[in-house]
Structure formats: C-alpha cells, structure tokens
Amino acid sequence: MVWNLFFHGVENGKNGWWAWGAPAILRRVNRKSNKRNGVPPSDGKSLRVLFVASECAPFVKCGGLGDVVASLPKALRPLGVDVRILVPLYDSISRDKYRLEEDPPCLVNAGRGEMNGCGVWRGRADGDVPVWFIEHDRFFARGGVYDLNGAEFSDNAFRFGLLCMAAAQVCRDRGWIPDVVHVHDWPTSALPVLLDAWRNAGTPLGWAASVLTIHNQAYQGYYHPSVLDYLGLGPEYFTPDRMESWGKINLLKSGIVFADAVTTVSPTYAREILAEPGGNGLSGELVLRGPDFEGILNGADYEVWNPETDRRIPATYGANSLIGKGLCKQELQSQMGLREDASVPLFGMVTRLTSQKGTGLLRDVLPRVLKERNLQIVVLGSGEPADEAFFCELAWAHPGRVGVEIGYSEDLSHRIQAGSDFFLMPSLFEPCGLSQMYALRYGALPVVHATGGLEDTVEQYNEGEGSGTGFKFYSAEPQACFDAIAWAVATWYDRPSHITLMRERAMQVRFEWEASARRYVDIYRRVALKRAGGG
Known part of the structure; x- marks a missing residue:
C-alpha cells in the first residue's frame, strides 16, 4: 500500500510558506501568488461540487439537515452538476443494507505531525448521487452522531475536523478536484478555513470555492482552541475577526467569515438572523457578508413524501379521494x-x-x-x-x-x-x-x-x-x-x-427543489469564477 500525503498544515517561513504536498516533500510557495496553479475551473454545466456534511438521509439522519444533504444533490444532478457527498461512516450505517463498497483507504496528515488512517467506502444516495463514507472508528464508531444519551462528545471539533481534512485527501487521491465545496452547519464549517490555508500554500484544492449553508444558527460549535493545532492552523486564525469567540473557537462563525458565500434555509429566517436575538451573537458577521448572504427555501422530496405512492402507510390516497x-x-x-x-x-x-x-x-x-x-x-x-x-x-x-x-x-x-x-x-x-x-x-x-x-x-x-x-x-x-x-x-x-x-x-401545494437548486447553481458558478480569477 502506497500512502499519499496531502498538505494539511502550514508554517510561516522567512520568505514564504512551507507547505506539505504529495508525495511527502516540502516545497516553498510564494505567499503572494493568487493563481490557481494550472488547475482550471470546470466550465458551465460540468461544475464539480462536493457536499461535506455530518448527516445524509437515509444513511444517517438526526433532523432536516440529513434530508437536505440527500435531496439537494439529487436535484442538482439533472441540472448537469457533477455532485458528490462525503459523510462519516458511523457504526449505525449498515454496509450490507446500503450495499457499500470498500475503496482504497487514505492517510490524513493532521497538524502536529499526527497521521490518521481512514477507511473509505462508497455508495449511492437517492438519485444515483455518489457518496463517500469516511471510516475512522476512534471518532465515528460511538453509537451516536453528536452525543450519546444526551451527553455531547467533547472532541466533536476533532472528529469533524478529521472529516474535513479527509475530504481533501479523498479528492486528491482520486484526481477529482471540486470547483465548489458545500459545507453544512458547524460540523464542517472548518473546511472553508482550511481552504484558505491551503490556498495560501498553493495547493490545487485550495482554489476550490466554498459555500456554507446554515441550517440552525443556534448551534455554533464552541471548542477549545487546541483544535487549531490539530487542523494545522496557526495562531493568526485565532482572532476575533476570524475564528475566536469568548476565548474559544466558534466553528460556525469561522465558516461565515471564510466561506465565499453563505446561505440559510428560508428567506424569513435569513432576515431573522441578521439581527439579535435571532442571530445568536453572529448577526454582525452575517451583516458584513452583504450580498454574499441569502435565504433559499429548502425543498421537499416528493418522491419520498407522497401519500399517493407511500409504501410506509397503511393506505394510499390523494386530494381527490381521502x-x-x-x-x-x-x-x-x-x-x-x-x-x-x-x-x-x-x-x-x-x-x-x-x-x-x-x-x-x-x-x-x-x-x-x-x-x-x-x-x-x-x-x-x-x-x-x-x-x-x-x-x-x-x-x-x-x-x-x-x-x-x-x-x-x-x-x-x-x-x-x-x-x-x-x-x-x-x-x-x-x-x-x-x-x-x-x-x-x-x-x-x-x-x-x-x-x-x-x-x-x-x-x-x-x-x-x-x-x-x-x-x-x-x-x-x-x-x-x-x-x-x-x-x-x-x-x-x-x-x-x-x-x-x-x-x-x-x-x-408543492415546494419543489428545482427552483432552489437553480439558485444554488448560480451561486456555485459565481463563487467558482471568482476563485478561478484569483479572488
């Protein structure tokens, strides 16, 4: 087995940044370079978009987040988007039930020189959307997603930080570099920050644009700043205008600050969180995003939720016959x-x-x-x-x-x-x-x-x-x-x-995904073009 190493940390050198890149060599990159280093964006319909999330129905679902991560990619594929999903392989996910197939594993080089071996499995979500599952029993084989019996896992920032870093490694190993990485809520909000660090180091994935969708701003992910070392991020990121809040890191705030665009899941909620108390302390950061923040109403998957065809209910029916x-x-x-x-x-x-x-x-x-x-x-x-x-x-x-x-x-x-x-x-x-x-x-x-x-x-x-x-x-x-x-x-x-x-x-009444999916495609194209131009 040949392990490929991908950059997951930077050190400030005298004349530039030292960056780790495959295959495990050091190279110096001009910190002032804003070019994509020969990796062009996908054109038009062939946009590549990677969803990185903590949930995806039907594999794992704690709430509406899991439904959206499954349904939106399904609606994007008919629009020509090459979309893929990456989630943890929790021990609750049955490999046999979902017919998962094992892929070559990956080695994630975290900060502090820590190496994390991860299994990689692949499957298909509804709509034939490819899904990668990251297997790492120390973090994901616990009987819970965020907590167990109401007690939150204290190392959640490390758990989902590994997921974010593994996303980069999986893409690099397979030669599939997304134009846009779409992250969801605090668990994967560190990824836009990592993209910024990788961009400074001149790595190809660093030039992917990022979109953050806020599904619930009340949950923000406050953790001890020691996670910065694990993520390979320097102290320059631990400032009030970046990741720091009240002496800790705030992961959702980090995503709001560093993502190229921020969305939330309804127009009214977007207005509510632009002011307090709805903003839960982050309204100021959202206001600063200006036109890069908007509310897009979620859609419902009516292939799953349809009383005329639903096999889970005792009898089917429609509006004309109840x-x-x-x-x-x-x-x-x-x-x-x-x-x-x-x-x-x-x-x-x-x-x-x-x-x-x-x-x-x-x-x-x-x-x-x-x-x-x-x-x-x-x-x-x-x-x-x-x-x-x-x-x-x-x-x-x-x-x-x-x-x-x-x-x-x-x-x-x-x-x-x-x-x-x-x-x-x-x-x-x-x-x-x-x-x-x-x-x-x-x-x-x-x-x-x-x-x-x-x-x-x-x-x-x-x-x-x-x-x-x-x-x-x-x-x-x-x-x-x-x-x-x-x-x-x-x-x-x-x-x-x-x-x-x-x-x-x-x-x-129908709240179809198509109209919302088209708005997301517009956002993806805008932020991808901006990044391709060195923005």
Whole structure:
C-alpha cells in the first residue's frame, strides 16, 4: 500500500510558506501568488461540487439537515452538476443494507505531525448521487452522531475536523478536484478555513470555492482552541475577526467569515438572523457578508413524501379521494393506543423534544387543551429528559387520547403524517422546517408559530372564505399557542367544509427543489469564477 500525503498544515517561513504536498516533500510557495496553479475551473454545466456534511438521509439522519444533504444533490444532478457527498461512516450505517463498497483507504496528515488512517467506502444516495463514507472508528464508531444519551462528545471539533481534512485527501487521491465545496452547519464549517490555508500554500484544492449553508444558527460549535493545532492552523486564525469567540473557537462563525458565500434555509429566517436575538451573537458577521448572504427555501422530496405512492402507510390516497387517509387515521389510533374515533381531530407531532421546538409552550398549553377541548395527540420524538418525561406523563394521564413514542422511526413518521388531521409545530424559531411541508402534502393541516420557514410555507386560514393551508400564531406565548390549537379544533367541529377545502388546497401545494437548486447553481458558478480569477 502506497500512502499519499496531502498538505494539511502550514508554517510561516522567512520568505514564504512551507507547505506539505504529495508525495511527502516540502516545497516553498510564494505567499503572494493568487493563481490557481494550472488547475482550471470546470466550465458551465460540468461544475464539480462536493457536499461535506455530518448527516445524509437515509444513511444517517438526526433532523432536516440529513434530508437536505440527500435531496439537494439529487436535484442538482439533472441540472448537469457533477455532485458528490462525503459523510462519516458511523457504526449505525449498515454496509450490507446500503450495499457499500470498500475503496482504497487514505492517510490524513493532521497538524502536529499526527497521521490518521481512514477507511473509505462508497455508495449511492437517492438519485444515483455518489457518496463517500469516511471510516475512522476512534471518532465515528460511538453509537451516536453528536452525543450519546444526551451527553455531547467533547472532541466533536476533532472528529469533524478529521472529516474535513479527509475530504481533501479523498479528492486528491482520486484526481477529482471540486470547483465548489458545500459545507453544512458547524460540523464542517472548518473546511472553508482550511481552504484558505491551503490556498495560501498553493495547493490545487485550495482554489476550490466554498459555500456554507446554515441550517440552525443556534448551534455554533464552541471548542477549545487546541483544535487549531490539530487542523494545522496557526495562531493568526485565532482572532476575533476570524475564528475566536469568548476565548474559544466558534466553528460556525469561522465558516461565515471564510466561506465565499453563505446561505440559510428560508428567506424569513435569513432576515431573522441578521439581527439579535435571532442571530445568536453572529448577526454582525452575517451583516458584513452583504450580498454574499441569502435565504433559499429548502425543498421537499416528493418522491419520498407522497401519500399517493407511500409504501410506509397503511393506505394510499390523494386530494381527490381521502378514503385512504381515513384508514390511515384508524390504523394510527390503533397503533398508538388511542380510542378509534374518526370524529375526533387528531394532532400529530414528529420532533426533537427541545425548547427550540416549543416544548416549554406545550407544557403550559397541552394539559389545558386536553381538559377544555375534545382532541387526540400523537407524539414521536426524543430529546431533553425532562421533555420526554412530560410527554410520557401526559400519555399516562390521558389514556386513549394521547399516544407517545420516544425515539425515532421513519415508518411511524410517515404514518403520523398520513393519519393526522393537524400537525403541530410551535417552534420558538424554525430555520425552515420540512415536516410542515410533508404535512401539507399529506393533508395534515399545520398549526404553527409563524417564524422562519413556517411563516414562508403555511398560508393563514381565512375564516370568512375558508381559504388557507393552516393555522398560525404570531407570539411565542402560551395563550397564543392555545388559541391557535383551539381555533383549529373549532374549525374541525363547526366548519368541516372549510377543513375539506383547506386539505384540498394544502395537498396541491408543492415546494419543489428545482427552483432552489437553480439558485444554488448560480451561486456555485459565481463563487467558482471568482476563485478561478484569483479572488
């Protein structure tokens, strides 16, 4: 086995930068050079784009990030983009189930002279998108993605730092140099910084442009500055205008500062995080990005989420015939231990049980709603122990009316969408949200706090006309949340014809990926051309 070494660190020499490059030799590079060293960008349609992320459905998914990393590349391929995905090979990913094939391994040369051997496996995501999986048991064979039983892994910056460095090595070993590297949230936000360092060293991959998509700005990745040594980054990067925040490194901030373009997942969320408190301390950095920051609404994958063809639900149905939806409701009531009664409105929730998702509101609201209104509730999710305990106690206190499943099941999530009459999302903030898009398609009318993507995708019910696709409340207060749920229940009983009209309208709404994918292609071309020109 011949191991190829790729530059992963720099030292400041007297007249330039010392850079490590294959095959394990030192060479001096003029630090003032802004040329791409003979590596031209791909032209037009043949853009090469590498997605580097911590999640990708169906292999590993903790939330909407995994769906987007799978769905957006699928939409980019018909537009002529040569797109590939690179993610960790967690021990939860079955090589046999997904028919993964082993590739030649790679050797990642981290800072401090540390060598990390990594296995490389390849597979295919939906839409025939190539996926590389990085195997490194010390970091990824732990039974969790970011944490285990609620305890965050303290070395996450090192774990995902290795992923970022391995991405470079895999591309170099295979002779596939991307024009654009698209990173997602804090786990891979170090990669734009590394590209800057590699660019200074004159390496080919350093001239790849980078795009960062923020899926949730509340999670930023604060870690001890010792990770800089591991990444091969010098102290010049540990400054307030670069990676430093409150004496630590802030990975998301680093990506915002160094990426060639920054996007987030809905127009409304983009506006919210340009100011505080929505910006969680990073609004200033985003404001400085000016036109290089924008919100692009996520799309839904309607090949996966389609009640007319969904094999995960008891009966299929469409907007013109809802008989199947009635059967799905009956089966869901039976599965979750609820009283089987078609006349009672059923509210579904599939969510992380955390304060961001509005669990604090629901602690105040749901006991009162169940006391004063006739409805049923089904919950699927996991998260904070106190929130899990609350919902379990709620089910115990209201047998036949509340059903709770702690954990996550893809099958059950589809069944809840299909069997629910309403879908509850009282998030304090919601960058985009995909569940409400799925709910619309399945005729489960969303009841949502009008924030972020929920504001962008749900049309408020008009009681006078019977129009709209859901029920929105505009203040993150218990009374406002209660009123919205009560409004939906009242409409169910008092204006059933409006429920029918809203369902028909909701099921015809589409948030396709194509338009958003085209906007991303425009961004990729812009930043790739800028980098190719030495910008």
